[in-house]
Amino acid sequence: MSVQDEPPQQQGDGERGSAVVEFIGTAVLLLIPLIYLVLVAGRLQAGAFAAEGAAREAARAMVTASSTGQGLARAHTATAIAFADQGFDRGAAHEPGVLTFECSADPCLTPDASVGVRVRLEVPLPFVPSGLRGWVPLAVPVEAGHVAVVDRYADVGG
Numbered sequence: 001m002s003v004q005d006e007p008p009q010q011q012g013d014g015e016r017g018s019a020v021v022e023f024i025g026t027a028v029l030l031l032i033p034l035i036y037l038v039l040v041a042g043r044l045q046a047g048a049f050a051a052e053g054a055a056r057e058a059a060r061a062m063v064t065a066s067s068t069g070q071g072l073a074r075a076h077t078a079t080a081i082a083f084a085d086q087g088f089d090r091g092a093a094h095e096p097g098v099l100t101f102e103c104s105a106d107p108c109l110t111p112d113a114s115v116g117v118r119v120r121l122e123v124p125l126p127f128v129p130s131g132l133r134g135w136v137p138l139a140v141p142v143e144a145g146h147v148a149v150v151d152r153y154a155d156v157g158g
Contacts (some may be wrong), residue, residue, distance in 0.1 A: 004099060037123050039126050044140060046086040047123035051144035054082035058099060059117040059148035068108050071102070075099060088121065118145045 057077035065071030079093035092098060098120055105113035122139040130136065 001010055017138040036126075041128075043123055043126055044142065047088070047121050047140070047142040048081050048144070049089055050086035051119045051121045051142045053085065054079040054093070054099075054121075055117050055119040055146040056120065059115055059146040061099065061114050062117065063109070063148045063150045063154075066107065069108065072101075075101075080125050083121070088123075092121065109154070111150055111154050113150050114147050115150065116145060116147045118143060121126065 020091060060143035062071040066075055076093055076099060076139045079099050082092040083093055084090045100117070100118045100120075101108070102116035104115075108115060120141060120143045123142055124133065124139045128138045136149035
């Protein structure tokens with residue numbers, strides 16, 4: 001075979017098909033963090049909905065109760081239901097510091113008194129192992145508040 005019988009080599013023949021591999025590699029590197037960001041944003045939005053709904057319903061449950069003890073129990077139950085509706089642990093509603101009340105009068109259910117409720121929820125980041133959460137705080141706190149007024153003509157036992 002002579003030199004003239006060989007087909008002429010085109011420039012860049014050694015890199016044929018590498019553009020597809022580079023595109024797929026780059027797409028995966030950019031797409032995975034973007035998908036995770038969307039998942040985190042979705043969980044944070046669910047946490048905000050849960051906290052807002054829990055605060056509103058806990059305040060309503062408190063001011064419509066016939067006694068302070070009954071109101072507290074109903075508020076904790078309403079908070080647990082609001083958390084469960086958004087996929088969070090129902091038991092978190094009974095942890096200390098999650099549900100706090102602030103009353104403008106003593107006793108709390110005095111007619112025309114206002115009852116402020118604050119709900120704090122720790123939203124864990126998705127797909128983070130629980131062992132790692134013990135070392136580094138990997139949860140975003142979400143808070144919401146609501147104020148309700150006890151009915152002026154309410155018959156409450158205190």
